[in-house]
């Protein structure tokens with residue numbers, strides 16, 4: 001019996017993600033919150049013959065905080081794709097001005113209505129919205145770092161797809177064989193492809209320009225979609241798949257299922273709050289507090305993570321990418337954290 005709430009459920013990501021969640025047999029209650037059209041999406045999905053009871057929640061005004069509270073109460077998992085997407089010419093950082101306060105307010109409601117829920121943040125810029133969420137929960141005195149996840153799965157999905165095309169392997173065979181760490185924006189995204197001997201050997205057969213092009217495509221894959229949609233938004237369907245892929249793991253872990261991949265999907269997490277995270281951060285990450293690493297889940301929270309520097313054969317080239325990523329990440333983390341200081345919750 002798992003209750004899942006989607007905040008931003010009527011959007012480009014929210015709708016297909018809610019559909020996938022509705023199909024999950026382990027979800028007993030699906031609560032759909034959005035400032036527009038939540039009732040319509042809920043009515044539509046509620047006709048699907050799967051167990052989840054679907055309810056829509058739409059606030060009556062900007063001041064209405066009761067509706068989101070009702071949507072959230074008793075949630076085990078809250079997934080947040082609320083906020084604005086990019087248009088051509090924008091960076092994810094350009095979304096900060098609008099999305100920062102949306103995330104702050106939604107997470108404050110979660111902290112009050114269902115402080116024990118696992119929280120998956122999709123809204124960009126993830127590198128800053130997750131620090132915002134952490135800071136809000138700290139301020140409310142309910143922060144559990146093991147239950148706060150920045151969703152970076154789309155980077156892994158892209159890495160599997162693009163590498164599969166290059167080395168002529170089915171992308172699905174690369175799931176759990178490669179890893180993407182760092183953040184979720186441009187050169188903060190660091191694909192690691194030397195973890196298993198089999199894939200490392202195939203990658204060694206690529207030319208330098210093929211390898212560089214692969215790294216660039218994973219780092220800037222989001223731009224390809226923004227450009228192709230030409231003003232109509234960013235990745236929604238691939239993101240719904242990716243968000244669901246991670247949410248399904250959290251739901252499974254709440255029902256006692258354990259991880260079976262050698263290298264599980266990564267998530268952008270608060271390292272000092274998880275076992276051995278502080279040591280990883282001090283030793284390899286210039287004390288960065290937030291970083292995406294492969295996470296192992298248990299009962300809806302982080303049990304442990306795979307230390308890339310111990311287990312994933314990080315090459316010297318990949319180490320350089322980590323250094324570049326850390327510089328960019330720190331600015332985004334600071335921007336997120338300082339946004340909440342002085343904010344009224």
Ligand SMILES: NC(=O)C1=CN([C@@H]2O[C@H](COP(=O)(O)OP(=O)(O)OC[C@H]3O[C@@H](n4cnc5c(N)ncnc54)[C@H](O)[C@@H]3O)[C@@H](O)[C@H]2O)C=CC1
Nearest residue numbers: 008010011012013034035082083084085122123124154239
């Ligand atoms: N983490 C990742 O890998 C990815 C993240 N994204 C991000 O996801 C976010 C959503 O993207 P789309 O679904 O394409 O946008 P969209 O504009 O289609 O949908 C966003 C939804 O959020 C709702 N919303 C706005 N303010 C809200 C609030 N205060 N409370 C509840 N709902 C609210 C809107 O009404 C809308 O239905 C964007 O910030 C985008 O950049 C997009 C792709 C990948």
Ligand SMILES: O=C([O-])CC(=O)C(=O)O
Nearest residue numbers: 086092154222223234235
């Ligand atoms: O590019 C964007 O703005 C949306 C996103 O995060 C992605 O597709 O990876």
